[in-house]
Every structure is written in structure tokens, then in C-alpha cells.
Amino acid sequence: MTDLQGSILALIQSLLERSDKADITVALDTPIHGDGLGLDSLETAELSAMLEDEFGTDPFGEGLMPETVAEIVAFYSSAGESGASVPA
Template sequence: MNDVQDSVVKIVESLLESANRGDVVVTLDAPLHGDEGLGLDSLQTAELSAILEDEFGTDPFSEGVVPDTVGEIAGFYASRSTAPA
């Protein structure tokens, strides 16, 4: 896992821990929504968007990108210069 992927996974894990769902395994292939995935609801998705913007200066959701997986979020940042080194 590269630095961007690791950062995104840690952010999602932290979000789930704050929702008392720290037992959920976060992988790059994990869908963000639905019973088969991480099960984020709309409020948690909005919170994730805000956390990502605080961390990276932008977020995929406000850029009009609607990622389906954790890996798609990481890919968004990997393709931008705002990604951490």
C-alpha cells in the first residue's frame, strides 16, 4: 500500500471507529455503501467528505466524483498534486 492509500484507509478506519464500528475491516476494494461494504450512510459520507477535505485540501465528492470504493478515493488523490508525499 502506498502513502496515499494508507492515509485514506486510516481516515476511513477512524471514521468507523467514531461510529463504534471499529471492527469493520477496511480494504481498498471495500465498497463505501451497502450491507456488503462499509455501510456508510449519508451523514457518515458527508463527514468523510469533510475529513478528506481537511486532510488533503479537497475531496472527491465536492469535485463531482462519487467514489464507490475506498480505492477510488485513494485513486482520486493519487492523480492530484494535493496528495501527500
């Protein structure tokens, strides 16, 4: 696991703990909504804000609608590859 992946997984786990969903296991293939993390629209907005606070941008704010944790990681991985600075 990369530092970036670990940072994103820890951030999501923190959100789940505050939402009384600490028993949910977070993995790269975990869906963000439904039977995965089960985030509602308010929790998704909170995740978006947390990602932006941590990394300076977020996939939701860029008009993307990631369906899995891996898609969030891929967003930041591709930003790093394109030369944009993404703190880990």
C-alpha cells in the same frame, strides 16, 4: 501499500471507530456503502469533510461519487500525477 493509501485507510478507520463500526475491515476493494463500510449519508458527508481537511480537496466535493475505497485513492493518486499537491 503507499503512504497515500495508508493515510486514507487510517482516516476511514478513524471514522468507522467514531461511528461504532470499528469491526469493519477496510481494504481497497471495500465498497463505501451497503455491505462494505455501510456509510449512511451523514457518515459520507463526514468522510468528505475529513478528506478535505487532510488533503485540501475531496472527490465528493469535485462532483464524483466513489463507490469503493480504491476510487478514493485513485482520485488523490491522479491529482498527484497531474502536478497538484496532495500531502500524504
